[in-house]
Amino acid sequence: MIGAGEAMAAAQPRVVAALAARFRDLDLAEEAFAEACAAALPVWRAEPPRDATAWLWRAAFRKALDMRRREQTRRSAVLDAPAPEPTPEDELMALDEPIPDERLRLIFVCCHPAIAPESRAALTLKVVCGLSTERLARAFLMAEPAMLQRITRAKRKIRDAGVPFEVPGRAAWPERLSAVLATLEIAYAQAYEDAALAGETAGFADEVLRLSGLLAELTPDEPEVLALAALVRYAEARRPARLDDHGAMVPIGRQDMSQWRRPMIYEGLELLNRAASFGRTGPCQLLAAIHGAHLSRLETGTTPWPAIVDLYDTLVLLRPGPVTAVNRAVAVGEAQGPEAGLAALPPPMDWLPWHAARAHLLEQAGHVPEALEALRAALAMEPPPAERLFLQRAAERLAG
Amino acid sequence: MQYMLLIYEPEGVFEGEAGKARLMDVVGKHMALAKEMREAGAMQSGSGLQPVTTATTIITNGGSQTLHDGPFAETREQLGGYYLIDVADLDTALAYARRIPVVDGGKVEVRPLATY
Structure with a gap:
């Protein structure tokens, strides 16, 4: 047991x-x-x-x-x-009644437009996925008391203002969906970050996989919903290959493709094709396309980095911000060389992926002492176990 | 649940000839909405308010009270009317509130009544 x-x-x-x-x-x-x-x-x-x-x-x-x-x-x-x-x-x-599945309903409550946008994702992750306030504070780069206050205020608003505990009618979907999508995406980003699913996000990837599929079923005419479901499937398809035998993270370009789960890839492809058929592009579709480009290595044997940079260039327009910029810099590093990647990095920030990306690009460019320094900065930020092992190995390689 | 729908609009939009025509249009829409809310059993009360030039504000400060000619705060939009409704939840209240006719720049604030 x-x-x-x-x-x-x-x-x-x-x-x-x-x-x-x-x-x-x-x-x-x-x-x-x-x-x-x-x-x-x-x-x-x-x-x-x-x-x-x-x-x-x-x-x-x-x-x-x-x-x-x-x-x-x-x-x-x-x-x-x-x-x-x-x-x-x-x-x-x-009676031994079955437990009703109310998670989708609860997501709509937590993502109600009457709740402040910056509170919705945190509230959903807290209430629907059971994340601790401490973990949420870390994920959203906030102090714990501030996060607690944000969640408390949002709950109070739901209770006192009479936010209904219902899945809204179809007429309200467009307005309500964008908030739900953003929330699921943030939730999934949290799970994805932790390759071994060892932290408090354990079980969360499966949640988002299920919820995104359910949402896609309920709204088959919303391309971004379909694309989010595709994105999660593409990413989860690679889950078994994201760890090596010692439990260390394996970067996407070096993963053993024989471990990728093909049925999940085909499921994602089908969803993304349906999303594309509406001819209205959006950030989820671009993100899914980026994952799809990585998966195309299955057919061609190489990762199409220049195409991935192109996709990021469009994504930067639709969704500017540090997350997109850091990921784009890594792709630029692969397509155009590490110095170009370093130049594309956004200004220094207190964020693990930024330090990890910088360390990787510096190592590639042969700047060993600076790369070591960046690795130490990344390790100081309490990465999840698989990432920690990966970073420690890189540090040992450089020091030795 | 009871909700107060507070209607804020820029002052002066209903003045002059153009304003009068606008007012007639808005009043007609208010009457239609009020009738619908009455028929749905949602309507408790509601009314328009006279302009803020008619307002008198009592200010209590340090134990004494003074009267002030005008609204409590001089803002671009002023409270111009309200509805008090009794509906199932916030979504129903918001659906009615959205249909309140307001001029461009108008705002409707939805506030649940306190329960003791």
């Missing part, structure tokens, strides 16, 4: 989403889940559950009901209030 902590982490998104949808309260859902986990530990030690998720769902549901009743009793301000009648929900709890 897997450890209790892992079982809880795996159960969290689904249980919290189901609770939030049922009780229409994000805080209540998270608290009830935390209480259920605390209650689970001693019980599970004596007798491991057959189905940890179902156990946590039932326990958390009961906790949530209790909490809701206490809240109502406090509100009505009646001393010695009689015990509330059992609700139909109590009766339901006696």
Whole structure:
């Protein structure tokens, strides 16, 4: 049996989403889940559950009901209030009902246009994917108290302003989708960054894979939604090849193609072709095309770096910013030489990929002491294990 | 849930001959929207307000009160009217609020009422 902590982490998104949808309260859902986990530990030690998720769902549901009743009793301000009648929900709890999948609904709640744009992604990752505030603060380059405040404020707005816990009607999709897409993309970027899926993003890549597929099914006429689903499939297809036998990250150009998952690649290709058929390009389509260009090595044996630089040149126009610029600089380094890549790097920033890219380009250009310095800067930023091993090896190679 | 829909528009847009014509158009649309909200059981109350030149503001400061001729703040847009509605959720309130006729530059603020 897997450890209790892992079982809880795996159960969290689904249980919290189901609770939030049922009780229409994000805080209540998270608290009830935390209480259920605390209650689970001693019980599970004596007798491991057959189905940890179902156990946590039932326990958390009961906790949530209790909490809701206490809240109502406090509100009505009646001393010695009689015990509330059992609700139909109590009766339901006696049954082994399947846990409803409410994650998509919850994503729409967290990505509501009434929530500040900068809060939506963080809130979704917190509530739907169960990321800790500390991890989110690191991911968004913010101080932890500021992140906590951002999330708290967004939750309060949802509760107090009466944001509905519903998937919106079709008429509202265009406005609502762009926020959802941006959020899923940020969520996936977090999972992608961690090649071994060892950190708190474990399980998250599968979440986004599933959610993006579901979204593409629900909105088959939205090219960017199709492209996001394609992008995630292209990237996940390479997942097994992203680590070597020692658990170190392998850069995309050196991955063993025999480990790439072809069915997932074909799935992505089909989605991207459908997206392209609408003739309206967008950032997700360009990103998916970049991944597709890397995958074309399967057919041709070489990576088409100049074509990848062209795609980045267009992407820079649609989505300027440091992430695009750093990735573009790496591609420029491959297509036009490391000095050109270094020149294309954006100004120094406090961001692991920037340091890692710079170290790589400096090493290629033969600037060993500077490359070592950049590697040390990257290692100081607590990279996930696979990235850490990769960077450490590069450092040893250069030092030795 | 109850929501207040607060309508802010640039002052003076309904003055003069052109303003009067604009006002007639806007009032007709308000009446149609109000009728629809009444029929849906959403409408609690609502009204336009006279211009801010009619406003008097009471300012409490350091335990004493003074009267000020004018609105509490001089801004380009001023509160010109409101609706109080009772609907299921924010999305329903926003859908009504979007349909409030406003001139270019107009703003509608949607605020849930506090519950105690």
